[in-house]
Amino acid sequence: MLRSGFAFIAALAAAPAVAQTGLPDPAIIKVPDLSGSDAPAVVDNGWKYFFYHRENTTFAEAYADVADCYRFLAPAGWANVAIPRFIPWVERVPGERAATGYFEHSGLVGLAIGGMIEGTLTRRDRQAKMRRCMEPRGYTRYGVAEEVWENVAELPPEQGIAVQAKIASGPAWGGKVPVK
């Protein structure tokens, strides 16, 4: 199950503290074991579970890109995408944008109803957002095992960003995800 909305937003609001104090040291970031990712079943299922990689990319570049894309990952449900609504278009309260629109009274109900189907859709939303944000920057999808992906996706954002940045800027692994 993907990390819940409350926890995601609360942690995301805390994430800028990492940036303010500098990049995390990649030497102490533990990445999951990606061996076995080249198994045909993993590659074929990679359209569901993947991480990104780009050649000749520094950890700092990858960290900036992944962190930028994480800003768009707040989960949505049918109950909290309703329009019309008001958008202030300026931020007067630090951290407000990351949370805007999420903590509405019916939002969590909307995310919870639907159980497994809703969880699958939320995961697909997240992956689609990452695709549109990362791929124009030249990153390529590589499939990973489901449990590997979920363990990283459930990390607090500041940790998930660091792990994916180290993966994206490290050695290539496994197989490229077929377009589907």
Add this chain to the structure above:
Amino acid sequence: MLPLLAALALPAASRAEDRKAPDELVEIDGKKPFEIRPDRAYLLFRVKGKWFAPVFMRVPTAVEVEAYYAAKKAAFDKALPDLRKARDAALAKQAAAKGAKSDDDIPPEPSLATFDYHHPDVQNLQSINLGKTLEKGKDDRLMLIEAVPGSYVLYGAGNQNAMLACMCLGSVAFDAKAGEITDLGAVHVAIAWQKSDDPVLADETGLGASVNGHWVMPAMGVSPPAAGAPAPTSLAGKPIVAVQYRAVGKFVGPPVFNVNRLAPVPGILAYDRGAVIDARTGARVPDNY
């Protein structure tokens, strides 16, 4: 089919009780007489494609923003006791579970930053009803929208009740003045997972079905009006001015199912990897948030 099933099972909340605000974007019905109001701007555009309606955001005035934040603060102060009670109850439940794994959420410490507030007085983010057209063609719709004058951002795509995707990774903005019809040219829409025949969207489509989640991901683009293009006969003699688009940097707003970027617009909007570029100057356009 999953997105459709979910849509049927979980229809977008109508939030009718919140909708005290005036309708800011009113579709003009081509079958009825139409006169220009001096206190309203008009947006003229042709929607090419199906599936989605454009969603526009009017940049709020300073007065509206001040009123919003004052109202939000008042609502937060009123809700604070209940928010604290809910968090305390969730923490107590978690403690009682003694470490057992649970999917229950623990609400964050209440704060103005995380407090969601739906402002009832002004609703500057709104979709278009494509069922009310100025003219309906075989493959497109000509829309005329009566709007509050101001600056607008082509914010994304949706239906009448739901924001389905924002163009948060790059879009365009424009001004719409009172007493004028601003010709936006064409707004192109398509589903992103299949390759579109529309040349404007060719490079933004064919992405595969994995870009679909709650809803199919939209692809969007605009093509400014061609110089000297004839006005629709129903608008003959009316003051029509060509839009002046400008690039808009990335923005983060309320949660949406999908995020995407507007297709590049020659001479106006370009991209360099993830960066939004003002094609007029070559300069990077700063993020809005």
